[in-house]
Amino acid sequence: MSQDNHSNNQTITSDLLVVENLTTTFHTARGPLPAVGGVSFRLGAHETLGIVGESGSGKTVLSRTIMGLQPRSNVEVGGSVLLGGHQIVGSSDDALRDIWGTKVAMIFQDPMTSLNPVTKIGKQIGESLRVRLGMNKAEAKARAIELLTLVGIPSPAERYEAYPTQLSGGMRQRVMIAIALACNPTLLLADEPTTGLDVTIQAQILDLLDELQLTMKMSVVLVTHDLGVVATRTDRIIVMYAGRIVEMGTTKEVFRDHRMPYTRALLESTPRVSNPSHTRLQTIPGRPPNLLKLTEGCAFAPRCSRAIEKCSKERPDLEPTGTDGHYFACWNPLDASGAPVISTTGSTKEFGEDNVRS
Amino acid sequence: MSEVNKKVVLSAKNLEVTFRKGRQRVSAVAGISFDLYEGETLGLVGESGCGKSTTGRALMQIVPSTGGQIFVDGDELTSLNKQEARNLRRKMQMIFQDPISSLNPRRRVKDIVAEPLDCWKTAKGAERDAIVSDLLNKVGIDPAVYGNRYARQFSGGQCQRISIARSLAMRPRLLICDEVVSALDVSIQAQILNLLEDLKKEYGLTMLFIAHDLAVVKNISDRVAVMYLGKLCEIGPSNTLYDTPAHPYTDFLLGAALEADPEIEQSHTTLGGEPPSPLNPPSGCRFRTRCPSATEKCAVEEPQLRDIGDGHQVACHYPLIGANQ
Numbered sequence: 001m002s003q004d005n006h007s008n009n010q011t012i013t014s015d016l017l018v019v020e021n022l023t024t025t026f027h028t029a030r031g032p033l034p035a036v037g038g039v040s041f042r043l044g045a046h047e048t049l050g051i052v053g054e055s056g057s058g059k060t061v062l063s064r065t066i067m068g069l070q071p072r073s074n075v076e077v078g079g080s081v082l083l084g085g086h087q088i089v090g091s092s093d094d095a096l097r098d099i100w101g102t103k104v105a106m107i108f109q110d111p112m113t114s115l116n117p118v119t120k121i122g123k124q125i126g127e128s129l130r131v132r133l134g135m136n137k138a139e140a141k142a143r144a145i146e147l148l149t150l151v152g153i154p155s156p157a158e159r160y161e162a163y164p165t166q167l168s169g170g171m172r173q174r175v176m177i178a179i180a181l182a183c184n185p186t187l188l189l190a191d192e193p194t195t196g197l198d199v200t201i202q203a204q205i206l207d208l209l210d211e212l213q214l215t216m217k218m219s220v221v222l223v224t225h226d227l228g229v230v231a232t233r234t235d236r237i238i239v240m241y242a243g244r245i246v247e248m249g250t251t252k253e254v255f256r257d258h259r260m261p262y263t264r265a266l267l268e269s270t271p272r273v274s275n276p277s278h279t280r281l282q283t284i285p286g287r288p289p290n291l292l293k294l295t296e297g298c299a300f301a302p303r304c305s306r307a308i309e310k311c312s313k314e315r316p317d318l319e320p321t322g323t324d325g326h327y328f329a330c331w332n333p334l335d336a337s338g339a340p341v342i343s344t345t346g347s348t349k350e351f352g353e354d355n356v357r358s
Numbered sequence: 359m360s361e362v363n364k365k366v367v368l369s370a371k372n373l374e375v376t377f378r379k380g381r382q383r384v385s386a387v388a389g390i391s392f393d394l395y396e397g398e399t400l401g402l403v404g405e406s407g408c409g410k411s412t413t414g415r416a417l418m419q420i421v422p423s424t425g426g427q428i429f430v431d432g433d434e435l436t437s438l439n440k441q442e443a444r445n446l447r448r449k450m451q452m453i454f455q456d457p458i459s460s461l462n463p464r465r466r467v468k469d470i471v472a473e474p475l476d477c478w479k480t481a482k483g484a485e486r487d488a489i490v491s492d493l494l495n496k497v498g499i500d501p502a503v504y505g506n507r508y509a510r511q512f513s514g515g516q517c518q519r520i521s522i523a524r525s526l527a528m529r530p531r532l533l534i535c536d537e538v539v540s541a542l543d544v545s546i547q548a549q550i551l552n553l554l555e556d557l558k559k560e561y562g563l564t565m566l567f568i569a570h571d572l573a574v575v576k577n578i579s580d581r582v583a584v585m586y587l588g589k590l591c592e593i594g595p596s597n598t599l600y601d602t603p604a605h606p607y608t609d610f611l612l613g614a615a616l617e618a619d620p621e622i623e624q625s626h627t628t629l630g631g632e633p634p635s636p637l638n639p640p641s642g643c644r645f646r647t648r649c650p651s652a653t654e655k656c657a658v659e660e661p662q663l664r665d666i667g668d669g670h671q672v673a674c675h676y677p678l679i680g681a682n683q
Contacts, residue, residue, distance in 0.1 A: 054543040168632055198405035198570065200629040203614040207628055225543065228573075228616030251620050269548035270618045271573040277596035278555070279577060281548035287513060288543075 016187060016219050017043040017066070022079035022089070024058075024065045033291050035061040037243040038079070040318075043187070048213065048220045050230030050251065052266075053240035056288050059223045062240070063189045065089075066221070067106050068096045084186060101128045105180035109192035111172035115164040121175045122148075122160030125182055132183045147178040152208055170201035177208065184216060191223045206233055227270050231255065236325070239263050242289050242299035245318060249326030259321060259333035262300045298331065306332045367431060367532055367564045368394040368417065368450075374425030375409070375416045384636050386412040388588035389426065391663070394532070399558065399565040401579030401596065403572060403611070407633060409588040410568045414534045417566070418452050419443060430532070448478065451525035455537035457517035463510035467494070467520055468501065470509060474527040493523040496560070497553060515546035522553065526561060533558075534566045539574060551578055572615040576600050581669070584608045587633055587644040590663060594670030604672035604679045607645045643675070651676045 024036040036058045043049050053059045064070060066081050068088040081088040086099055108114045116124060125147055126140035135143065141160065148156035151174040164172055173193060180188060190209065194202040210233065213220050222234055230237050230251065237254050239247040239262065247260040258264055268282035286303045298304070301311040310331045318327040375387040387409045394400050404410045416423040419435060428435040430446055438446060454460045461470055471490045475481045481489055494501040497519040509517060518538060525533060535554070539547040555578065558565060569575050575582055576596050583593040584605065592605040603609045610629035631648045634640055642660050646652040653676070661673045666680030 054545060170632060199572065199614040199616075200405065200610060201632065202616075203628045204630070226616070227544070227618035231616065231618050231620045255618075255620050266544060267618060269545045271548070271551070271571075271577040272619070273573045273576055273600060273612065273615050273617055274619075274622065275577070277576050277579055277600075280555075281552055281577065283548040283552060284545040287515060287546065 014044060015042040016045045016047075016084055017221075018080075018082040019066065020080040020082075022062070022065060022081060023077065024061050024070060025076045025078075027074045027076065028292070030292055032076075034294065035243055035291065036065060037294075039240075039243075039245055040079075041238060041245065041248060043219055043221065045186070045219055046213070046217055047236065048222060048234045050234035050237040051221060051223045051240060052225065052227060052230055052237060054225060054266075054288055056242075056291070057240040058243035059225075059240050060191055061243075063106070063191050063221060063223045067104055067189055068099070069106075101132050101183040101185065103185055104187045104189065105183070105185040106189040106191065107173070107176050107180050107193045109195050111169065111176045112164065114176060115172060117164050119163075120160070121162055121164060121167070125175070125178050128179065128182045143182070144178075147182060148175075150181070150212070151175070151178045152204075153178075169197055170204060173197065173205055174208070177205075177212070181212060181216060185218060187219045187221070188213075189221045189223070192225070193222070194229060195224070195226070202229075209233075227267065239266070242291060242294065244299070245327070245329065246300065247326075247328045248318070249321070249328075250324060253323060253326045257321075257323075257326070259328040260300075260330045261304050261306050261332075261334060263328075264334060265303075298329070306334070308332045365396040366393045366429070367396050368566075369429040370413075370417065370426065371429070372426035373413065373416060373423055373428065375412050375421060376424045379637070382637050385588055385639070386636060387416060387423075388639070390585070390588075390590045391426075392583055392590065392593060394564055394566060396531075396564055397562060398580040399567055399578055401575035401582040402566060402568045402585060403570060403575045403582060404585035405570065405611075405633060407587075407636065408585040409636075410570075410585050411536050413585070414452065414536045414566060414568045418447065418450060418534060420452075448528050449530055450532045450534065451528065451530040452534040452536065453518070453521050453525050453538050456541055457514050457521055457538075458509075460521055461509035461517055464508060466506050466508060467499070467512075468505040470520060471523045471527060473524065478528065480528070489527065490523075493526055494520075496526070496557065497523045498549075499523070513546075515542055515549060518542065518550055519553065522550075522557065526557065529561065530563070532564050532566070534568070536568045537570070538567075540569060540571065547574070554578065572600075572612060584611065587636055587639055589644055590673060591645065592670075592672045592674075593663070594672075595668065598668060598670055602679050604666055604670065604677040605645075605674050606649050606651060606676075606678060609678060643673075 020040050022036055022039045026033040026035055039062060051059045065077055068091060070077055077089050079089060084103055122144050125144040129135045129140040129143050145156045145160055148159055153159050153171060153174055194205050222230060224230060234251050237251050238245050241262050247254060247258055247263045254263060265284045269284060271281060284303050289299050297312040297314060298316055301307040308331060316329040316331050318329045320327050371391050372389045373387055374389050377384045377386055402410045412421060415421045417428055423436055430449060433446055435443060435446055468490050471493055472486055475486050491501040494505060499519055539550050542550060567575060567578055579596045582596050582599050584591045586607050592608050603612055629648060634647055640647050642658055643656040646656040655675055661675050663671045663673045665671055
């Protein structure tokens with residue numbers, strides 16, 4: 001579990017990943033676009049952190065920036081990402097290459113476009129083993145088959161010779177996981193690893209990640225838009241909106257005692273299997289802001305039912321709630337002792353006018 | 359839940375769709391039968407490749423059905439000639455998954471919505487404009503501000519609203535929604551689901567709601583049908599089916615659905631394996647290769663949909679509830 005005073009500059013050695021005031025700005029033809037606008041958090045060893053948010057909230061850009069995958073041109077990265085003592089921001093490609101695979105690895109959303117369609121999967125898994133760990137061909141092959149077994153691919157020796165197109169979506173994602181885990185990384189970044197997979201396959205992949213995290217003693221960052229995925233699979237979560245963290249804390253705390261209205265709105269607009277059919281969903285009026293036109297105040301203020309005057313003038317910073325690493329950024333937060341949102345079954349209270357106006 | 363009277367709007371009888379792939383045949387929909395009652399929403403769920411979208415498309419005859427019958431208000435759709443089928447299809451409209459690609463980016467919103475009216479010449483001039491404005495207002499888009507904009511200027515959620523407005527222009531009785539919210543963010547998804555519920559009441563629509571998301575389907579449907587590899591496994595009232603699933607596959611599907619609540623004890627029975635290829639489906643019950651309670655009987659004899667009370671039907675020899683055969 002990470003320490004509370006994250007504004008404090010001293011590095012706590014137990015934290016595997018320390019992100020300080022990270023910003024990623026794209027220089028576009030229409031001006032600078034702050035995709036990530038000052039994000040700070042820590043991740044302990046063996047911990048699973050969920051990053052949730054809607055499309056355009058900056059969660060994918062954040063994970064790519066942590067990995068050091070941003071292109072050099074037209075992107076400006078500020079702040080610091082310390083991964084096990086290595087500074088990622090501003091590192092040379094050579095330095096990053098030493099970290100990739102062995103320290104940090106990433107799984108992407110679409111396994112088909114991430115795999116090379118004209119190379120056998122066995123060779124793709126073996127590639128990093130040979131380059132990074134200096135194995136010879138036979139060793140790499142043996143280890144690749146071991147990895148295929150580890151990620152639950154049936155008849156791995158035969159599949160070693162298969163091309164990605166011969167595998168189903170779930171199997172391809174397993175291959176991606178095998179590639180990511182080949183060099184025993186200490187941190188695994190999983191960007192929407194189960195989006196696009198069917199629910200039964202999604203459950204298989206999440207179970208697999210859980211199991212591998214235990215056996216390989218990794219930390220995992222799970223980036224997703226699906227609150228159901230983070231609810232049971234993470235220790236802590238970060239809720240992002242318009243490139244910033246609006247709330248973070250232990251998963252239970254954030255689901256039960258969230259203080260930021262956006263977190264509640266997100267939870268209440270999610271349909272639930274446990275609710276009876278025709279339960280009226282709460283909606284958030286409007287849509288996410290244009291990052292090119294962010295104002296001084298809180299980015300959520302125009303859609304927020306609790307917005308006060310201060311909200312549109314001054315941006316709230318992350319403030320501790322007092323309990324165990326739980327932070328939120330809001331001028332008019334929800335009551336801590338407020339009724340748990342989850343039990344308001346059948347409530348027809350509207351969050352605002354259901355309307356889209358750009 | 360709304361009171362469902364028993365007038366049948368659409369009825370599929372042993373509907374089949376077979377695609378050819380070289381010399382092979384894929385039976386995407388392998389003989390399914392169901393009725394859609396007036397004013398109800400029937401949810402159709404299943405994993406990718408189970409034939410749920412093909413079913414929706416076959417009902418609209420976007421893909422030709424290769425067997426079985428489709429009755430719309432008593433008329434048999436597949437036996438009609440082209441013109442008659444066209445006339446009948448005015449009663450049915452479909453909304454698709456990708457809202458942006460289902461609208462022509464270079465046309466103005468009001469022309470897109472008016473297209474059905476222009477095609478059928480049902481209204482023109484001021485009347486046409488009034489209908490269009492009314493429809494756009496109903497879906498929450500201000501016609502005075504946005505009517506003259508192009509479709510490409512709108513976000514996914516707004517495009518889906520425009521698609522909905524267009525689908526309502528002919529005052530259809532039946533709306534087939536194919537994964538209409540799966541491309542949208544949760545906050546926008548909730549807006550569209552609420553909008554569909556409101557419009558359904560206002561226009562007295564009957565809906566077939568095809569989706570893979572179990573929570574979404576339960577939220578909007580009166581009854582739910584579960585498909586696996588081209589066959590119906592189970593059909594029943596939403597709450598009953600979700601509370602007490604009878605088919606083992608439905609049970610696994612619900613067990614895999616993740617609830618956005620860390621406090622709920624999630625049932626953890628993960629279904630192993632993947633669906634077999636529809637090119638070569640298993641004999642007997644199509645789920646038997648992954649089913650924990652499968653016996654020899656399942657391989658030999660195909661289970662038929664049968665009643666287990668309260669309009670709940672299941673196609674299984676050993677259902678989880680109800681008496682065994």
